[in-house]
Amino acid sequence: MFLHHRFYELGSAFYSVERIKPLNEQRLVEINLPLAQFLSVDFKDQQTLDTLNGEISVPKSLSMVYAGHQFGGFSPQLGDGRGILLGELEGQDGCFYDLHIKGVGFTPFSRMGDGRAVLRSSIREYLVSEYMNALGVPSSRALALYDSNQAVYRERPEPGAMLARVAKTHIRFGHFEYFFYTKKTEELDALIQYSLNQYFPTCLKEENPILAMFKDIVLRTADMIAHWQAIGFQHGVMNTDNFSILGETIDYGPYGFMEEYDPSWVCNHSDHEGRYAFGRQPSVGLWNLNCLARSFSHHLTKEQLVEALTLYETQLEERFSSIMSNKMGVSKEALTDSLMSEWLSIIKKERLDYTTAFRLLSHVSKETPSVLLDEVIDREAAREFLERYWEKREDRRDQAAVSDLMLKTNPKFVLRNYLAHQVIESAEQGNYLPFRKLLNVLSSPFSEHEESHDLAMPSPEWGKQLEVSCSS
Known part of the structure; x- marks a missing residue:
C-alpha cells in the first residue's frame, strides 16, 4: 500500500501530525474487497494490516483543522x-x-470528546456509504471495519470501533472559513491554489480560475442535494464543516431515509428546532454556500459571488427533475409539478412507504393497475391519478424499456433505521451475519434478492419510533 501525502505539503498550519491509538484487542471484521482492489490495498499483506490498525505509525498522517457553522452558529x-x-x-x-480512519483516539481537535467511535455509528456509516454509492449518489466509501472489546462511553458503555473510509477529498467548506476568519491570508491563498491544482484543474484554463472553481462547487452541491431529495435521504447535520467542496456526501451521523412522506420530517433527535428537516435541505445547502462565499470575498467581487450563487437553484431543480423523471418513467418534458405533486399527495395521504411506492409504480402497467390500487384505500383517487399518469407517460419510447429503467432507478431496498438497529444488536454480540446480509442487498438495491425479501418490508411500528442523535 503506497500512500501519497499531498495535503501534508501545505504545512503545519493546516493540521496536527497524529497517529492512530489502537483499541484494546481490536479485530478486522469487514473488508470492502472490490474497493480494496480498486485502490490496490492488499489485506493479505501484514504491513498493510499493521498500518491500518495503527501498529505501524505513518510519519505524515494528520488531523485536519477547520471551522464551521453548526446549527447556524459559527465555531471558529x-x-x-x-x-x-x-x-x-x-x-x-x-x-x-x-x-x-475514524475513531483513532484523542486529537488536539477532540475538544471535550475522547476521539473514539462506537461500533453502532461505524456500522451505520459503513452501510449507508455503500448504499449511497450503489444508488449513484456521490459519497465517501467504507473500506474496512474494526471492532474491539474496549468500552466507549456515550449514553451507555458501547464497544469501540474504527472505520477506514475513503473520499475524493476531506476538504470542507469549514477549511476555507477557518483561514478566512482567522485572517490567515497566505494560508487561505495556499488552500485555494491547492484545491484548484488537485481538484479543479480544468478551472485553471478559465479567465478567472477562482470564480470557475466556486461555480463548480455551487453546481456540485446542488447536484448532491437534488439526489438527497429524490431518494428521500436526510443528512441530519448539515453544518458547513460537513460539506465537501466536491459535492460528496460525507460525515454520516444521525441520517435517515424517509419512510412515510413528510417534508417536515426530522431524523436527528438532537435537532430540536428542525433546522435540517427534509424539506429544508435545499435552502440549507444554499445557506451553506453563502457562508462559503464570504471566505472568497477577498478573491471575488460581490457581483461575481452572487452570479455563482444564482446557479444553485436552477441546477438543483434541473437535476432533481431529471432524477424524478426517471423515477416516474415520464420524460422531463412531460413531468409536470402537478403530476409529481399528485403522486406525492397520494403517497402521503395513504401513508405509503416512499421507497416502496416508487418501486410499485415501476411495476404498474395499463394491464395491471391493481399493483398500485390494491395498496391504497382511496382506489378512485389512485385510479384517476393513473389515468393522468398514462397520458403523460405514453410517448414513443418502448414502455417495457421504460419500466426496466424505472426498476433500475427505484430501489427495492432502503436502509431503514430498524434494520440498522437489528444488525447492530447482533454485531455487538459478535454475530456479523445479519450485517453482511443487509450489506449485500444494499450494495445492489435494485436487484430482487428473493432470498432477502423480508429486508424490503416497511418498518414495523416499533421500528418507526427509533430515534437517532448526533452521537449515532
Whole structure:
C-alpha cells in the first residue's frame, strides 16, 4: 500500500501530525474487497494490516483543522476530533483518494470528546456509504471495519470501533472559513491554489480560475442535494464543516431515509428546532454556500459571488427533475409539478412507504393497475391519478424499456433505521451475519434478492419510533 501525502505539503498550519491509538484487542471484521482492489490495498499483506490498525505509525498522517457553522452558529475552530488522514491512495482510474480512519483516539481537535467511535455509528456509516454509492449518489466509501472489546462511553458503555473510509477529498467548506476568519491570508491563498491544482484543474484554463472553481462547487452541491431529495435521504447535520467542496456526501451521523412522506420530517433527535428537516435541505445547502462565499470575498467581487450563487437553484431543480423523471418513467418534458405533486399527495395521504411506492409504480402497467390500487384505500383517487399518469407517460419510447429503467432507478431496498438497529444488536454480540446480509442487498438495491425479501418490508411500528442523535 503506497500512500501519497499531498495535503501534508501545505504545512503545519493546516493540521496536527497524529497517529492512530489502537483499541484494546481490536479485530478486522469487514473488508470492502472490490474497493480494496480498486485502490490496490492488499489485506493479505501484514504491513498493510499493521498500518491500518495503527501498529505501524505513518510519519505524515494528520488531523485536519477547520471551522464551521453548526446549527447556524459559527465555531471558529473545529477539526478532526476523532479522525486521521493516513494519506492518499491512487485508484485504478488514476485519481487520488483520501484514506481516512475514524475513531483513532484523542486529537488536539477532540475538544471535550475522547476521539473514539462506537461500533453502532461505524456500522451505520459503513452501510449507508455503500448504499449511497450503489444508488449513484456521490459519497465517501467504507473500506474496512474494526471492532474491539474496549468500552466507549456515550449514553451507555458501547464497544469501540474504527472505520477506514475513503473520499475524493476531506476538504470542507469549514477549511476555507477557518483561514478566512482567522485572517490567515497566505494560508487561505495556499488552500485555494491547492484545491484548484488537485481538484479543479480544468478551472485553471478559465479567465478567472477562482470564480470557475466556486461555480463548480455551487453546481456540485446542488447536484448532491437534488439526489438527497429524490431518494428521500436526510443528512441530519448539515453544518458547513460537513460539506465537501466536491459535492460528496460525507460525515454520516444521525441520517435517515424517509419512510412515510413528510417534508417536515426530522431524523436527528438532537435537532430540536428542525433546522435540517427534509424539506429544508435545499435552502440549507444554499445557506451553506453563502457562508462559503464570504471566505472568497477577498478573491471575488460581490457581483461575481452572487452570479455563482444564482446557479444553485436552477441546477438543483434541473437535476432533481431529471432524477424524478426517471423515477416516474415520464420524460422531463412531460413531468409536470402537478403530476409529481399528485403522486406525492397520494403517497402521503395513504401513508405509503416512499421507497416502496416508487418501486410499485415501476411495476404498474395499463394491464395491471391493481399493483398500485390494491395498496391504497382511496382506489378512485389512485385510479384517476393513473389515468393522468398514462397520458403523460405514453410517448414513443418502448414502455417495457421504460419500466426496466424505472426498476433500475427505484430501489427495492432502503436502509431503514430498524434494520440498522437489528444488525447492530447482533454485531455487538459478535454475530456479523445479519450485517453482511443487509450489506449485500444494499450494495445492489435494485436487484430482487428473493432470498432477502423480508429486508424490503416497511418498518414495523416499533421500528418507526427509533430515534437517532448526533452521537449515532
